[in-house]
Amino acid sequence: MEDYKYLFKVVLIGNAGVGKTCLVRRFTQGLFPPGQGATIGVDFMISTVEIDGVKVKLQIWDTAGQERFRSITQSYYRSANALILVYDISCQPSFDCLPQWINEMDMYASTKVITYLVGNKSDRVNQREIPAHIAERFAQQQDMRFLETSAKEADNVKRLFLEIAKELTQQARDNEICSQYSSASDLGATDTSPVGNFSCCKGF
Amino acid sequence: MAATSDSRRSNLQQLTTLEDIQKGLQNLCKEEARVNEELVVLLKQQPDMCCLNSMVPNLQMINNDAAQLAGMISFTSTLAENISSKVRQLDLAKSRVTVCMQRVEDVWDLKYCTDGVQTALQDEDYEKAAAHIHRFLSLDENVLRMSADASEGSTLDTSFKLLHEAQNKLQMIVHRQFDAAVHCGDVASVERFFKIFPLIGQHKEGLAKFSKYLCAQLSDMADKNMKTALSTCAGDKRANVIFADTLTLLFEGIARVVEIHQPLVETYYGPGRMFTMMQHLQKECDRQSRKILDHFRNQRNLEMKLQQVEQSLYQRTLSSTEKIEPKELDPLMAEVTLLNARAELYTRFVRRRIMNDLEVATQNEDAKAANKEEVDKLITTCELSRQMQELIGNYIMMEEYFMHEMVTKAVSLDLIDESALTSSMVDDAFFIVKKCVRRALSSSSIDGVCAMLNHACSILEQDFQEVLYARLRQGMPSGFDFSQAYNLVQSSLQFGKLQSSDDETQKQKTAFLTTLNNADVSCEYIQTLKKSLEDDTAKMYGHVNDQGSAKLQSCLSDLGAVSTRFTDVLEFGFSQFNSGVLKPRLRPWLDAFLSVDHNITEDDFSNYEANDPWVQTFIVNIDNFLITFKSSLTSGNYDSLIRHLSNEITTRLEKNVMKTTFNRLGGLQFDKELRSLVGYLTSVTTWTIRDRFARLTQMATILNLERVSEMLDYWGPNSGPLTWRLTPAEVRQVLSLRLVLSSCCFTVSPCALIGRRQLLLYGVGLILFLPAPSLVGDNFSSMGWG
Ligand SMILES: Nc1nc2c(ncn2[C@@H]2O[C@H](COP(=O)(O)OP(=O)(O)OP(=O)(O)O)[C@@H](O)[C@H]2O)c(=O)[nH]1
Ligand SMILES: [Mg+2]
Numbered sequence: 001m002e003d004y005k006y007l008f009k010v011v012l013i014g015n016a017g018v019g020k021t022c023l024v025r026r027f028t029q030g031l032f033p034p035g036q037g038a039t040i041g042v043d044f045m046i047s048t049v050e051i052d053g054v055k056v057k058l059q060i061w062d063t064a065g066q067e068r069f070r071s072i073t074q075s076y077y078r079s080a081n082a083l084i085l086v087y088d089i090s091c092q093p094s095f096d097c098l099p100q101w102i103n104e105m106d107m108y109a110s111t112k113v114i115t116y117l118v119g120n121k122s123d124r125v126n127q128r129e130i131p132a133h134i135a136e137r138f139a140q141q142q143d144m145r146f147l148e149t150s151a152k153e154a155d156n157v158k159r160l161f162l163e164i165a166k167e168l169t170q171q172a173r174d175n176e177i178c179s180q181y182s183s184a185s186d187l188g189a190t191d192t193s194p195v196g197n198f199s200c201c202k203g204f
Numbered sequence: 205m206a207a208t209s210d211s212r213r214s215n216l217q218q219l220t221t222l223e224d225i226q227k228g229l230q231n232l233c234k235e236e237a238r239v240n241e242e243l244v245v246l247l248k249q250q251p252d253m254c255c256l257n258s259m260v261p262n263l264q265m266i267n268n269d270a271a272q273l274a275g276m277i278s279f280t281s282t283l284a285e286n287i288s289s290k291v292r293q294l295d296l297a298k299s300r301v302t303v304c305m306q307r308v309e310d311v312w313d314l315k316y317c318t319d320g321v322q323t324a325l326q327d328e329d330y331e332k333a334a335a336h337i338h339r340f341l342s343l344d345e346n347v348l349r350m351s352a353d354a355s356e357g358s359t360l361d362t363s364f365k366l367l368h369e370a371q372n373k374l375q376m377i378v379h380r381q382f383d384a385a386v387h388c389g390d391v392a393s394v395e396r397f398f399k400i401f402p403l404i405g406q407h408k409e410g411l412a413k414f415s416k417y418l419c420a421q422l423s424d425m426a427d428k429n430m431k432t433a434l435s436t437c438a439g440d441k442r443a444n445v446i447f448a449d450t451l452t453l454l455f456e457g458i459a460r461v462v463e464i465h466q467p468l469v470e471t472y473y474g475p476g477r478m479f480t481m482m483q484h485l486q487k488e489c490d491r492q493s494r495k496i497l498d499h500f501r502n503q504r505n506l507e508m509k510l511q512q513v514e515q516s517l518y519q520r521t522l523s524s525t526e527k528i529e530p531k532e533l534d535p536l537m538a539e540v541t542l543l544n545a546r547a548e549l550y551t552r553f554v555r556r557r558i559m560n561d562l563e564v565a566t567q568n569e570d571a572k573a574a575n576k577e578e579v580d581k582l583i584t585t586c587e588l589s590r591q592m593q594e595l596i597g598n599y600i601m602m603e604e605y606f607m608h609e610m611v612t613k614a615v616s617l618d619l620i621d622e623s624a625l626t627s628s629m630v631d632d633a634f635f636i637v638k639k640c641v642r643r644a645l646s647s648s649s650i651d652g653v654c655a656m657l658n659h660a661c662s663i664l665e666q667d668f669q670e671v672l673y674a675r676l677r678q679g680m681p682s683g684f685d686f687s688q689a690y691n692l693v694q695s696s697l698q699f700g701k702l703q704s705s706d707d708e709t710q711k712q713k714t715a716f717l718t719t720l721n722n723a724d725v726s727c728e729y730i731q732t733l734k735k736s737l738e739d740d741t742a743k744m745y746g747h748v749n750d751q752g753s754a755k756l757q758s759c760l761s762d763l764g765a766v767s768t769r770f771t772d773v774l775e776f777g778f779s780q781f782n783s784g785v786l787k788p789r790l791r792p793w794l795d796a797f798l799s800v801d802h803n804i805t806e807d808d809f810s811n812y813e814a815n816d817p818w819v820q821t822f823i824v825n826i827d828n829f830l831i832t833f834k835s836s837l838t839s840g841n842y843d844s845l846i847r848h849l850s851n852e853i854t855t856r857l858e859k860n861v862m863k864t865t866f867n868r869l870g871g872l873q874f875d876k877e878l879r880s881l882v883g884y885l886t887s888v889t890t891w892t893i894r895d896r897f898a899r900l901t902q903m904a905t906i907l908n909l910e911r912v913s914e915m916l917d918y919w920g921p922n923s924g925p926l927t928w929r930l931t932p933a934e935v936r937q938v939l940s941l942r943l944v945l946s947s948c949c950f951t952v953s954p955c956a957l958i959g960r961r962q963l964l965l966y967g968v969g970l971i972l973f974l975p976a977p978s979l980v981g982d983n984f985s986s987m988g989w990g
Contacts, residue, residue, distance in 0.1 A: 040584050040593065041651030044755045059758065068593050071600040072651045075658035079762060107518075 004048060004057040008168045010161070011076050013101060014086035015094040016065030019120040022151035023086065024062045027161050032152050039064040041072055049162060051169045058165055077108035082116065082164045087135075089119040089148060090127035095135070102142055114167055115144045118160060123150040310343050311360065318363040321370040330381070331396075333374050334403035340367045341405055374404055379413070386417050399472045407473055408480070415484030418461050422454070422485070426492040429453045430499065444535045447500035448542040454492050455550040458485055462557060476565025479558045479575075483582060486554070490587035493547075497591050500543070504536055510598055513605045530609040533602045540599040541647035547592045548648035551583050552747070558582075596652045600644075604659045607640040611667050620714060625721045625838050633668050634729045638736075645740055650752045653741070657759035664730070664766050669773060672723050676777040680716040680784045681709045714836070720781070721838045723773040728840075730767040734760055774841075778848055786852055793825050794856040798863060802870030803943055809869045819877040823884045826853075830888060846889040850896045853881075861903055867943045871907030878904050899929045906930075906938045915939070 012020040021039050026032055028047045043062040048055055061080070063073035077083065085101050087094040098117070105115065117139040119130060132148055139146035145163075149156040219225045317336040324333035345364065378400050385393030394417060401410025433450040436442070442449055462478075462485070469477050501507060512528040562575045583589060614632035621628070637660050644656035741756050748756075800817045801808070826849065833845055866874060878900055885893045894901075909915060916922060919935075930938070 037581065037585075042654070042755065044751060044758065046754075068590075068597045069651075071597045071604070072655045075600070075604075075655040075662075078662050079658065 004055040006054070006169055006172050007057045007059060008081040008165065009059045009061065009076075009079055010082045010084065010164060011061045011063065011080040012084045012086060013063050013073065013104075014065055014084075014118075015088070015091075015097050018065065018086045018088040018091070018094050019151050020065065020084075020086050021062050023084075023118070023120060023149060023157055023160075024060055026151045026154055026157045028060065030154075032154075038066060039069075041069055042076065047161070049165050051162075051166050054169065056165050056169055058161065074104060074108050077105065077113075078110055080109060080113055081168050082114040083109055084116045084118055084160070084164075085144070086118045086120050087130070088121050089130045089132075089135075090121050090124040092129045095130045098138070112171075114164060114171075115142075116160065116164065117142070117144045117146045119146075119148040120151060122148040122155055123153045307348065310348055313339060314343065314348070314360070314363050314367070318366050318370075321367065321374075325370060325373065325377075330374065330378065330400055333370065334378075334400045337367070337371050337374055338403040340371070371404060374400075375406060378404065378406075379409075382413055386420075395468065398468070402473050407477065411469070411473065411477060411480050412484065414465075415481055418465065419485065419488035422457055422461065422488050423492065425457050426454050426495070430495065433496075434499065445539050445542055447496055447503070448539050448546060451493060451496050451543055452546045454489065454496065455546060455553075458489055458550070459553055461485070466557070466561075470561070474565075476562055478561035479579065482554055482558050486582065486586050486588075489550075493588045494591065497543075497595070500539075504539070506536070506598065509533065509536065510601065513602050517601070517605050517608075527609070528605075530606040533606055537599055537602055537606070537643060540595050540602075541643055541652075544592050544596055544599075544652070545646060545648040547588060551589065555579060555583055592649075596647065596649045599647065600652060600655045600659075603640050603644060603656055607636060607656075607659060608663055608667060610636040611663050615668065615671050620718050622714070625718070625836065626725050627718050627722060629668075629671075630722045630725050630729065633664075634726070634733065637664065638733055641733075641737060642740065645737070645744060648744070650745065650748060650755060653745075654755050654759040657737075657763055661762055661766050664726075665769055668726075669723075669766075669769050672719055672726075672770075672773050673776065675715060675719040676723075676773065676780055678712070678716075679780050681712050716777075716781075717833070717836045720774065720777045720841050721836075723770045723777060724838045724840045727767045727770040727774070730770065731764065734764045737763070774844070778844055781845075782848055782852070786848055789829060790826075790849070790852050790856065793822050794853065794860060796822070797857065797860045802864050802866045802874060804867065804869050804873065806869065809873060812873055819880050823880065827884070827888075843889055843891050846885065846891055846893075847896075850885060850891075850893060854896055854900055857900060858903070861900070862937065862941070864941065865943055866907045866941050868908075868910065871904070871909070871942065875904040875908050902928065902930050903938050906935060907942055909939075909942070912939065 012024065014020055016038060021036050021043065022032060024043070024045055025036075028045050039062060041064055045060045045062065047058045047060060049058060050056070061076050063069070063076065083105060085098065085105070087098060089095075105113075109115075117135065119132065119135050135148075136146045147156055147160050147163075149160055151157060216228070219228050317340045321333050321336040321340075324330070324336060348360065349364075378397050382394065382397040382401075384390075385397060394414075398410055398414045401407065401413075429450050433446050436446050440446070462482075465481075466478060469481060509528065509532075513533070516522055516527040558579050559576070562572070562579070566572050566575060611633045614636060615629050617632075618627050618629040641653070641656050641660055644653045647653070738760060741753075741760070745753065745756060797818050804812070830846070830849075834842055837845060861874070878897070882893055882897050882901070905918065906915070915935075918926060919928075928935070
């Protein structure tokens, strides 16, 4: 059962109704759920993908966007390996709230976390309120990767999660090499500095 | 047959030797015997064949009979076909007659109902009137109108009209009477008319009216309860949880109402109606719980406290006096968790009641799934749930603050008690974490528990483990030694002053060791905490769905993973200890080995027996060294200490052995020394020491050889259960340390592929033959003839 090499935590955040749950269900179950109700608290899903022949398990935490769940959802930031901040390209307020979300991320998330800005509902071309280039520039300023998706049309959804899995796997491999190197050089060294306490990403 | 005899004949030509001919004859005899046997069998079957012949005329007769039979059967079947089609026609006719009779009966009933309902209404016998209407409603009016003369003014038409009128009248009466009964609190009449609604096709209306009546009762009760709650004096035992109590009373009231009236609804309205009723009741529940929770927020100053907590959490610059005192939040959090636990219990009750009822009413799986979704939606989106979600959110923020503040406080007030191995912060911090997570558990909110588990991990890693790191980073005062300290104290006492720097060193040392112990105990505490929380969740959250338990599982396993962070701390601490204390202390003791001659005479050897040159002193030294730590380290850390000590000894001693030369007696002496050392270390730990000394033991074995050829008894195919930890190159190196051996002739067999036995047979007594092919190519001369 537990035949995976790495386990990563991916946490989705963003205003209520921007389509976080739909993105997750599109990716994990390959469907677009009709009449998706608002998420209560946090939902949890597992998906295993293969990156360069290595099994990688993604633990996806889909948080509720409604304000009253904020203190619950915040508790998941710290152990996240990747954070996906979602807004709705056809809803200006969901874009206007981004600085608030980024503020929260700065406060709670680990410094090593990979962050993605995702503009969802790209199928709603006629109702678009946020031009892609504006969002892209914003993402650049915030040092985030950017992607527009449509959970409805299955556009870029797989790509989003696979890119994340790939990047995290690469990071984990680099860490392994790094720690092998440092443990080798530890032998005989007189003052060893502590290894960073950042949560290890390796499967446990 | 012919072919075979031909070939046989030609074969005959080839039979040239006597032997062949005899063999051929033998074969022919065998075959003759076989053919004879076959013939006998065939002859036995001959009478049967004759019998068959006589049967041929009979077969002809049977054929004729069969043809006749077939004709008869086909005739019979046509006949049967004819008869059955007639029967079918009869059946049809009969069923039509039945329907016809049913219609007649219906018309008759209709007439009976029309008359009956009038009299019943006149007699105010509403049950009877309703029964007539019920019968009438069960008839298919359209069909009846088609099957009889129902033209305007006919008797049938008049009947229908009268019945419709009666139905309307009865509906009006029942509504009016029900309201009147409610108005004057006539419970019997309320129930009487409640039962009539479904008979006259007014299920929905009946349930709505009845629910409204029940809601009014609930509301009265809730008002009374609220008055009692608000007048509870502050000193009352339940004052701290009075709103949770009031909410509980509301839920109990609803549960009682359901308990009492569910059978009534099921009996008179049929299964599947509880959902509708519960929807009505839930509206009242929402209204009343909102009132209670509003009072709760006001009376407990919730908003203000939340604001203070938020400020204290996010404005790190706030001084401790400006921050809200975490203990002040204790009662508030207790009440919030109790409120949620009650609400959770209640919603579970509601769900169960509705689902059980729907289960009976629906068979179709799709419909069941749809029902479940509807019920879930009612429960998760009702005002009560929304309010509770809000409160749990508030609670999490308060609890996070509480845990963070209290753990930080425990760390800052850390006390080292000389009589204990760990300092106060470990017990205190874990007590707090456990208290907080268990309080979250008591709320029955899975998301709440998960959030607190996440926070617990953060706080243990950041506020707690980081402190341990920082303390270990300061290091262990190097070169520290008790006897040395003792001497210093003595000398300084002589001079009449106690040097405070020694005091400092002592303090620093204790702090370091205590921190190591703290880290070790923390690992254990985390595992214990995880285990006990797992047990608790299994007990309290056994009912949750897969999704919920998967979340709990994941968060709990994250908590377990925090213990590896403490293992990292330990590793770091020991590396500090190694370089700062262990190495400097051990080096001189181990290097003393170099000054002991291992190239010795019999006399030296027996002299060593009496006056041990090295190992006894060494053992006394490390024993003294270990004793100073034994009482101040946890058993886990003490074992780690011995592990590190053993490592240090083996690496250093190996190096020193390589720098020494041995003769046979010297080898024996070293073997003795090693045995004493291993024996001592084994006696002071539960750790398996022998394995760590495997390389040194093997060196001793080699140095102890009488002749090089004995090496062959240990190496290669003869090694038996012994696995070599030394590489072939090392073995050679060790061999070269033996003076006598290395001056003898070493050679490589020119024919390395010949087995050992043969080598010995060839009489080369002192040939070392190591079977690894790579060795053969190595340059042996360096250790050989030199
Ligand atoms: N057109 C379009 N509609 C979408 C898309 N993704 C989601 N929606 C719709 O947006 C609404 C909200 O989607 P959810 O996935 O529930 O949103 P959410 O972010 O999970 O909301 P919360 O759980 O309340 O935080 C639903 O009605 C979806 O049908 C999309 O890609 N295109
Ligand atoms: Mg959602």
